[in-house]
Amino acid sequence: MSVFSDATCFNNREIQFKGMQSSWKVDGGWTQFSYVWQSCTVTCGGGIQSGQERRTCTNPSPYGDGKPCEGSSYGQRASRSCNTHPCPVNGNWSEFGPYSEWGICSVTCGKGKEQRNKKRECDNPKPQNGGQNCTGTNIYTDERVCNLSPCPVNGGWSEFVPYGDWSQCSVSCSNGVQTRVLFRTCSEPAPLYGGKPCMGRSTRLENKQCRGQGCPVPGGWSIYGPYSEWTQCSSSCGNGIQERTRNRTCNNPVPQNGGKDCVGSSIEQEQRKCNIKFCSGCIML
Template structure:
């Protein structure tokens, strides 16, 4: 922990020294060496040094006491001081230093005769890099710098003025080899009435005036162009009386914008365009059709409890292939189909009629 604390203090000192030296650039070599020696920060006027602080420590002493010296009794108090060293800051002298020169001010008025005169301007610097602190000396030397240049006095300046325009002359050839084109014509003037003198302003505007005239070498071939589309016609009769039918309308255009001339090409593309619309969207009648017969069911119970009888089984079908819709006809025929076969459970008991045996019941069952 102590080693880490010393390392942190060392980094702070190095940063402080580098910051101080960077801000103190431009000073004399003696000032730089002095700054490194005392570690003086030119911005704050402080230097880093070692400060010692003392801390009073109190310590108690003990002795053995009591039965068989098993107890520990307080015998006295001792005092001693511990010193601690730390980094701290103290004020130091900072001599002033010049800042960089600021930008030049504008030029003053021009004084002189004929076409040559002189004018001056200046620039400033301040004693702020660094400012003098804690009794340090101020900057030495001037804070203003002058410069002079030659100029032209206002009274000797003559602004130029244009002379009269010359005659129009054609320049170049016609802009097109056929059809209506343009050809440039130009005229000139000079800035001589009077000419500018002693830095006077030149004549405003241009010395050449241009304009264009129409010219025609020969007529050009004109390719045909389509006119705008005409209005849509009304829809024709629907193609179907029910279900989704179609009806169409059309519009036309003509090759008259412009019409082809002088050997020009005709218009490309269609001169008629069709538009389709769905009509009679109401459904057509759908007649019902039978689906496949279902599987046969189990045979039911015998119709007789004795003797011969009949038993049945059934199968079904549905009118859903397709179902009748939109007023269509229903399926012809029956929904249910039946099948039967004879059955025999047991013999019927004999019955006596007028004292005689009769098997009428068995015969009737067979007939059924």
């Protein structure tokens, strides 16, 4: 028995396998036909797809000295409908319609504004199948100036201001009154464009107290005070007289500023008889 190295054994096996390969052969065989479809002619709304049958020589593939498949790899042509769902339709505006009548002016005088409108619809065409709405507004507004005539301005009074000096005091003494005239004008604002005039008077009087020199004050008597004690009798017998007095003062009020003194006496006397017994040695008549 020969002994070979591992390398020598491996090389002989490789030569033997290659020899077996050269003796194999596999004829090619067609696969079943299947259609290969092209892209649809449209993405929506119904299009056409064209297709053609295809097969491949891979059932099995030819191998070694095997024969290739006979015939064509292409078969019949065909077509079919595709993407039949409706296409989105974006909305589009119609033409604007006629203007409306002019609206009421925003003011009755002094420059206002009035408006009119015209409309359009999103129906040329209407949005369909998920299409986009029209962009922008469906109303167009036109404006113009109106009622340019000035508005009436009603008159308004100014503040009162003095018109002339204060008058003399109404009395020459004690408390009196001084007067002066105040004046105002219908000028804040003045009436314009048929506005109403100011209501009320344009003048009024203003008063203030004044004091002249001190007035003469005449004196006035106070109430009498209490009587004094009776004096001694003027005689020890034979009808004597006793007197007593009481006083008052000129202080109710005191004369002032040249006023007159009190008239009359400040002392009042009262008398009575006393010791009316007979005197001895005398004849009482």
